[in-house]
Amino acid sequence: MPSSRIYAGSRIPTRVPTILDVDPEKHNLEDILTVNFGPNHPSTHGVLRLIVDLDGELVAGIRAVLGYLHTGFEKNMEAKSWWKSITYAPRIDYLSFQANELEYVLAIEKLLGIEVPRRATWARMALAELNRIHSHLVWLGTSALEVGAISMFWYAFDDRDQVLDLFELAGGTRLHTRYTQVGGLAEDVPPGFTAEARKLCESMPRSVDEYEAILDRQAIWLERTKGIGLLSAEDALALGQSGPVLRGSGVDWDLRKNMPYLFYDQVDFDVPVYFNGDVYDRYKVHMDEMRESVRIVRQCLDRIDETEGEPWIADDRKVVLPPRHELHTSMESLIHHFKIVTEGYRVPEGEVYVVIESPRGEAGCYLVSDGGARPWRVKFRAPSFAALQATATAVQGSLVADMVAVAASLDFVMGDADR
Amino acid sequence: MTATYAAVPGVVETREALAETTLVVDPARIVEACTALRDAHGFNFLSDIAAADYLGWGEDGVAGYVGTADGRDLNLPSTTGLARLPEPKPKRFSVSYHLLRVSDDPARVRAQVWLDDGESVPSVIGVWPAADWFEREAWDLMGIRFDGHPNLARILMDDDWEGHPLRKDYPLGGEPVRFSDED
Numbered sequence: 001m002p003s004s005r006i007y008a009g010s011r012i013p014t015r016v017p018t019i020l021d022v023d024p025e026k027h028n029l030e031d032i033l034t035v036n037f038g039p040n041h042p043s044t045h046g047v048l049r050l051i052v053d054l055d056g057e058l059v060a061g062i063r064a065v066l067g068y069l070h071t072g073f074e075k076n077m078e079a080k081s082w083w084k085s086i087t088y089a090p091r092i093d094y095l096s097f098q099a100n101e102l103e104y105v106l107a108i109e110k111l112l113g114i115e116v117p118r119r120a121t122w123a124r125m126a127l128a129e130l131n132r133i134h135s136h137l138v139w140l141g142t143s144a145l146e147v148g149a150i151s152m153f154w155y156a157f158d159d160r161d162q163v164l165d166l167f168e169l170a171g172g173t174r175l176h177t178r179y180t181q182v183g184g185l186a187e188d189v190p191p192g193f194t195a196e197a198r199k200l201c202e203s204m205p206r207s208v209d210e211y212e213a214i215l216d217r218q219a220i221w222l223e224r225t226k227g228i229g230l231l232s233a234e235d236a237l238a239l240g241q242s243g244p245v246l247r248g249s250g251v252d253w254d255l256r257k258n259m260p261y262l263f264y265d266q267v268d269f270d271v272p273v274y275f276n277g278d279v280y281d282r283y284k285v286h287m288d289e290m291r292e293s294v295r296i297v298r299q300c301l302d303r304i305d306e307t308e309g310e311p312w313i314a315d316d317r318k319v320v321l322p323p324r325h326e327l328h329t330s331m332e333s334l335i336h337h338f339k340i341v342t343e344g345y346r347v348p349e350g351e352v353y354v355v356i357e358s359p360r361g362e363a364g365c366y367l368v369s370d371g372g373a374r375p376w377r378v379k380f381r382a383p384s385f386a387a388l389q390a391t392a393t394a395v396q397g398s399l400v401a402d403m404v405a406v407a408a409s410l411d412f413v414m415g416d417a418d419r
Numbered sequence: 420m421t422a423t424y425a426a427v428p429g430v431v432e433t434r435e436a437l438a439e440t441t442l443v444v445d446p447a448r449i450v451e452a453c454t455a456l457r458d459a460h461g462f463n464f465l466s467d468i469a470a471a472d473y474l475g476w477g478e479d480g481v482a483g484y485v486g487t488a489d490g491r492d493l494n495l496p497s498t499t500g501l502a503r504l505p506e507p508k509p510k511r512f513s514v515s516y517h518l519l520r521v522s523d524d525p526a527r528v529r530a531q532v533w534l535d536d537g538e539s540v541p542s543v544i545g546v547w548p549a550a551d552w553f554e555r556e557a558w559d560l561m562g563i564r565f566d567g568h569p570n571l572a573r574i575l576m577d578d579d580w581e582g583h584p585l586r587k588d589y590p591l592g593g594e595p596v597r598f599s600d601e602d
Contacts (some may be wrong), residue, residue, distance in 0.1 A: 016570045017548035067575040074560075075584055079591050110437060235597050237463050237521060251521065258525050270573030349505045353517050353529060355466065366469040366515065370505045372479060381467035381517070389552050418575055 012235055012393050020392040022053045022061040037403075039068045045142065046414025048388070050407070057399045067255045077378045078384070081344025082108055082182070089365075090176045092380060093401045093416035095138050097419020098124075098131035098167075099358035100380075100416075101180045105369040106261070107354040108182050111347045114314050118263075120184035125262050126197065126300035127170065127358075129180065129293040132188055133204065134163040135359035136286045136293075140211065143396050143408040145281070154389065159207050161242075162200055169193055183320040186311030194301045201301070204294045208287055225280035229394045229406030232277055239393060240386040244289065245410055248282035250275035255357035268298045279409040286411075301416040320343045344373035358412055360384055367397035380419060384412035423526070427455045439529060441515075446532040446540045453516065453530065453546045462518035462528065465543070469515045469555035470561040473508040474587040477501070509533045514540060514563055539564035542571075560585040 013020045022032055033054045039047040047068035053061030057165035071090050077085040089104035097393040102124055109116065141156030164174040170175030170193055171186065179186050211323030215221045231241065236249040246253055254271040272288030313320050322333035322341055349371040355364040364381030387410040395406050424433060424440070429448025434441040444452045449569050456462045510533040520526045532540050542565040544550045554565040555574040561584035567570055573580060582589050 012548050017544065017551045020571065065579070067573075069496075070575040072584060077587075077590060235546045238548050240465055240547070240553075253521050259527075346502055350437055351437065351439075351441075351471075351515075353467070353469075353515075353527070355527075356518075362466060362519075364467050364517065366441075366471075366517065368466065370470050370476060370479075371503065376473075376476075377469075379467070379471070380471040381469075385551060385552060389549060411514040 010235055010238070011230070011232070013240060013396070016393050017239065018064065018389050020062045020396050022055075025059045027058075032060060035400075038151075039065075044257065045408065045412060048115050048407070048412070048414055048417075050391070050403070052400065052403065054400055057401070059398055059400055059403055061397055062392050062395050062403070064388050066414070066417055068363070069414045071415075073419045074378050074380065076378075077220070077375055079374065081373050082347055082375060083340060083344050085378070086180075086182070087176075087178055089380075090178065091382065091415070092419055093360070093363075093382070093413050094175065095413050096131055096359045096363075097176050098127045098180070099356060099363055101178065102128055103293050103356045103358070103363050103365045103380075104181045104367075104378075105182055106356065107352050107365040108347060110352045111350050111353055111367065111369050112182065112319060113348075114183050114316060116184055116314060117311045119304065119310045120312045121262050122300045122303040122307065123170075123185055123312070124180060124191050125264070125267075126277070126297050126304065127167070127177075127304075129296045129300065130163050130166055130197070130200075132293045132359045133297075134160055135288050136290050137163070139286060139359075139408075139411050140283075141273045143405070144215065144221070144321075146408050147221065149218065149221060151208045152211065153209070155211065155214075159204065162203075164198055166193070166200060166228060169196060176250060181232045181313060181320070183316060184311070188312045189304055194305050197301055201294050204378070205291055208290050212287055222280070224402065224405055225278065225283060225409075227276075227278050228237055228282075228398050228402045229279045229282075229392065229409050230277050230278070231390060231394050235393055236277070236390070239390045241390055241410075242361070242383055242386065243357065243411070244282055245387060245390070246361065247271065247273050247407075248285045249277035255362065256357060258353075261356055262362070263303075264296075267296050269296050279405055282409045282411070337352065346371060346373055347375075355381070358383060360387065360413070360416070380416075382419060384414070384416035385419075387412045388417055396410040424460070426459070427452050434451075439527070441529045441531050443531050443533070446534060446538070449530070449532055450541045450543055450546060453518075453543045456518060456528065456530065457546055460528075461520045461522055461524075462526075463517040464521045465547035465549045465553070466517040466519045466527070467515075468550060468557055469517065470557040470563050470585075471513045471515070472511065472585065473513065474511055474563060474588045476481060476507045478506055510535045510538075512536070512561065512563060514557060516543065534563065536562075539566045541566045542568040544568055559583065 035052045038049040039049040049065040051063045059171045077088050093100050137156045137160040143154040144152035168174045171179035231249050233250045252273045261324040269292045317336050326333035347369045353366045360383035366379040368377040370376045429445045430442045432443040493590045510580040514532050516530040557563045559573040
């Protein structure tokens with residue numbers, strides 16, 4: 001009964017949807033060579049292990065093994081106060097840290113019912129989109145590297161560095177900024193941030209054009225990406241794929257457009273959709289999304305400038321740390337500061353599931369509170385975890401050399417998958 | 420909104436809280452309910468399966484003056500505990516299926532089943548293939564058994580790992596270190 005084909009024409013393996021077994025009718029079982037690929041291999045984007053059954057150069061069977069980067073984030077977060085547990089969220093997916101932090105903070109805010117000032121929301125959106133550019137650049141650089149385009153790696157990482165400079169300017173650190181706080185931001189957007197970010201908005205579309213000029217006229221790149229790693233729209237949905245993978249398979253679905261959160265309904269942008277469901281189309285979606293993110297960042301920067309001088313964090317002293325300067329003069333502020341840092345604030349009882357469109361797609365956070373100072377249960381819906389479920393479907397029938405390109409195109413981060 | 424899910428088979432309770440709909444489903448009829456949600460209500464996308472352990476739920480008690488017969492216990496600050504007791508849960512474990520309708524009329528719904536330790540729930544892998552790893556993860560970390568799953572093996576922990584780390588009775592830290600000199 002389980003895992004029977006749920007519709008005609010599906011390429012999803014039948015016995016177990018995530019394991020491709022060698023078909024004895026297509027392959028001579030005596031010719032099959034089982035190869036262990038990973039977990040430590042430069043092209044596994046971390047520590048993914050693939051057990052591959054090869055018939056010559058053809059991938060006849062494949063099985064993904066994960067867990068090598070499992071660090072127990074969810075368990076650890078249960079032992080920390082709400083305030084401290086935010087630190088863990090960005091470290092789960094180390095390429096889209098702003099998105100993870102944002103989704104976790106949004107879930108806490110939903111339980112608290114706290115109103116976030118608009119200046120903070122615009123800044124969060126700007127950072128989330130900058131993070132999308134950052135994540136896509138790393139994806140582009142490493143994916144191109146894996147099929148031999150080494151120069152792309154240097155170009156992409158050069159631009160990535162400029163995005164990290166902006167994070168450093170805003171939050172003081174380049175990665176894992178912890179700039180998003182419950183109620184708003186940790187600090188006001190610093191002077192000069194919008195001017196610096198606008199410089200990036202000027203240079204970034206040009207860079208994306210250059211990348212496309214390099215890759216789209218490169219016969220090797222086209223040969224190695226077009227028509228491989230096929231995933232139909234139905235298969236992608238059935239396997240829980242989201243983000244660029246889903247949009248590369250022809251599904252016009254983006255939470256920012258279809259179920260808007262923050263102020264995404266107030267900005268103007270397009271959702272790129274491509275229909276072939278191959279590695280090349282996933283690459284095109286990534287490239288177009290970087291351009292669209294620049295458009296969104298520009299609009300957010302205008303709003304950040306317009307709201308200059310407005311509060312950047314909610315005025316709720318039971319949850320939000322008091323301003324630093326008050327600590328020297330106000331006894332009450334000192335007490336609030338002490339209580340929030342040591343004991344933490346309480347979050348009303350309830351369960352929520354908050355989902356945002358991270359660079360990798362549907363990133364969800366299921367949060368249960370018992371009304372105490374620590375989360376009762378935190379569960380992240382990791383888009384990378386879901387993406388890896390499609391390896392068996394997308395890789396089947398491809399050559400072993402293409403397997404690397406196909407796996408990379410699913411855009412996973414092992415920290416996110418293993419948590 | 421609530422009335423629209425009334426025809427879903429196996430639903431024992433419908434809750435609306437924090438702008439989210441939760442359908443509590445009889446565990447034995449979860450496949451029936453999920454098939455109806457997919458086919459009649461268009462929930463074509465399984466977003467997540469999240470298990471939670473409620474062992475010790477509400478046992479922190481209500482905060483207040485912590486005193487003993489000998490006087491106040493200085494090791495127990497008077498503010499630990501909850502502001503008020505949380506609503507009791509029917510059983511120890513909950514398994515929440517977060518469903519999404521990918522269409523022009525998007526919606527989310529949570530189907531939830533309640534289980535005690537040792538009870539199992541039928542696998543929904545035949546409804547959404549995406550359930551494969553989500554169910555393996557719930558088994559691995561929380562020890563929820565899914566009947567009919569063709570490959571219910573550990574996924575994040577080692578194959579020979581003992582216990583289910585995200586259970587509340589599993590200690591944080593203190594796990595034996597392998598290859599140490601002590602054994």
